[in-house]
Amino acid sequence: MGTERDSYDLVVIGGGPTGENLADRAHAGGLSVALVESELVGGECSYWACMPSKALLRPAAALADARRVAGSREAVGGGRLDAAAVLERRDAFASHWHDDGQAQWLASAGIDLVRGHGRLDGERRVAVDTPDGGRRVLTARHAVAVCTGTRAALPDLPGLAGARVWTSREATSARAVPGRLAVVGGGVVAVEMATAWRALGSEVTLLVRGGRLLDRTEEFAGQLVSDGLRAAGVDVRLGASVTALRREPDGTLLLDLADGTRLPADEALFATGRRPATADLGLDTVGLEPGGWIDTDDTGRATAVPAGWLYAAGDVNHRALLTHQGKYQGRIFGTAIADRAAGRPLDLAPWGRSVATADHAAVPQVVFADPEVAAVGRTLREARDAGLRVRAVDYDLGAVSGAALYADGYRGRARAVVDLDREVLVGVTFAGPGVAELLHSATVAVAGEVPLARLWHAVPAYPTISEVWLRLLEAYRG
């Protein structure tokens, strides 16, 4: 039986970026909140994903930028990254895998941290196996929010179990640079980690099952990234599948490929997608399938659970597997939970205060490869599949003065997808060096549904890469 202090308005399971934000907003809305965390407060993002991966990539980007311009190119010459220094800086950005800072923040925000593995235990109850071997049962007066995120999904391949392969966790936390690294997958993790470890000195082979990289982005973006990886010395193999693997007694990994060849490597990263962390979460006690994604409505309520007390936010609901979208959901759902508990009215109209509309129409993402890919909203194909009457407007980024100044021989491309019926943008993609910081302008245009006629009055500063906005509008008007 739970004691009085084990009764809260809201119990949040999972203290990643999503759970932290949801707990904070619900608490700010007047609720008492317990947050259950089984590993480190801060979640995958802080320790084995966004932060360490970007810390590995940033020095490579800085060096590449210096090499793009005559003058600084000569200054850095053929110098390589200092791998030890990069890994040390990475360690600092991962807070040396300690969560004291984030736990302190929770305490200062008035949220009770309960360490341990949480499981749903029927309606509005969460049973926690605590690190001391004990068990606490938390009851929630209003809601339970599942924010447990994802784990790496590995394929069912002969020999994989005993081969000690890397997942995203090892790829972001490794303490030494492998001589030969095989990377399996063609998504964001594969591309970013191939970029980082190649820059740190590994011989990298990228094994992509399909015919292109980054298949959820515009095709030209995947092509430019593929060209960039090849130029950096990565062996990019499209249409390449691993059929079996094994680790030899001397430590060498042998990967058998579908074309009958065998690839030796020191490590192999499987960047083959994610699965929800719901297998051991007591989902069966509330009528849900263990191991599945938890579908929600736009206020975060699990659609398959009656009475509306169960919420799911972040990666685990499969709406958009990105930290910033998880945090956005955390802010919106946490406020909605508090509003419902207090009997305050919700604002459920599209783009209203209580609904995560941007998940459907304006999700931004940056792929920190070389070149960078920055995209928001729909690709041309997605817009067409959604039944919109659209036109793609493309522009060669290298023809923009700011881009030519940024890099000698700048290569890049931009695409705006225009909804012809409303004359607003429904998607924008930039691919090229230094475009990451351009993305928010596009996100504002797409989420704000800014009419193209008004965008003409948003004058980009000369000579920045942002002048591509003007060029896109000119290309649209003809």
Ligand SMILES: Cc1cc2nc3c(=O)[nH]c(=O)nc-3n(C[C@H](O)[C@H](O)[C@H](O)COP(=O)(O)OP(=O)(O)OC[C@H]3O[C@@H](n4cnc5c(N)ncnc54)[C@H](O)[C@@H]3O)c2cc1C
């Ligand atoms: C290599 C890599 C790089 C990435 N880079 C980026 C990036 O640059 N930008 C970006 O936006 N996204 C990036 N992502 C995606 C990003 O990491 C996720 O979208 C984000 O971490 C999701 O946050 P979350 O809070 O939903 O889940 P998580 O961060 O996974 O947090 C879930 C938390 O729940 C805890 N938990 C799980 N089950 C239980 C349980 N039963 N009881 C108690 N606690 C539990 C876990 O320990 C964890 O702390 C990257 C992902 C990877 C793999």
Ligand SMILES: NC(=O)c1ccc[n+]([C@@H]2O[C@H](COP(=O)([O-])OP(=O)(O)OC[C@H]3O[C@@H](n4cnc5c(N)ncnc54)[C@H](O)[C@@H]3O)[C@@H](O)[C@H]2O)c1
């Ligand atoms: N910069 C960022 O924003 C960033 C960085 C990293 C990850 N993320 C997010 O994390 C999530 C996970 O990324 P990810 O790259 O692991 O997943 P993903 O789903 O983006 O890509 C998985 C890749 O693995 C391939 N694949 C799947 N099963 C396979 C198999 N059995 N054999 C060979 N290939 C297989 C797929 O075809 C795909 O190319 C993504 O949703 C991504 O948006 C974001």
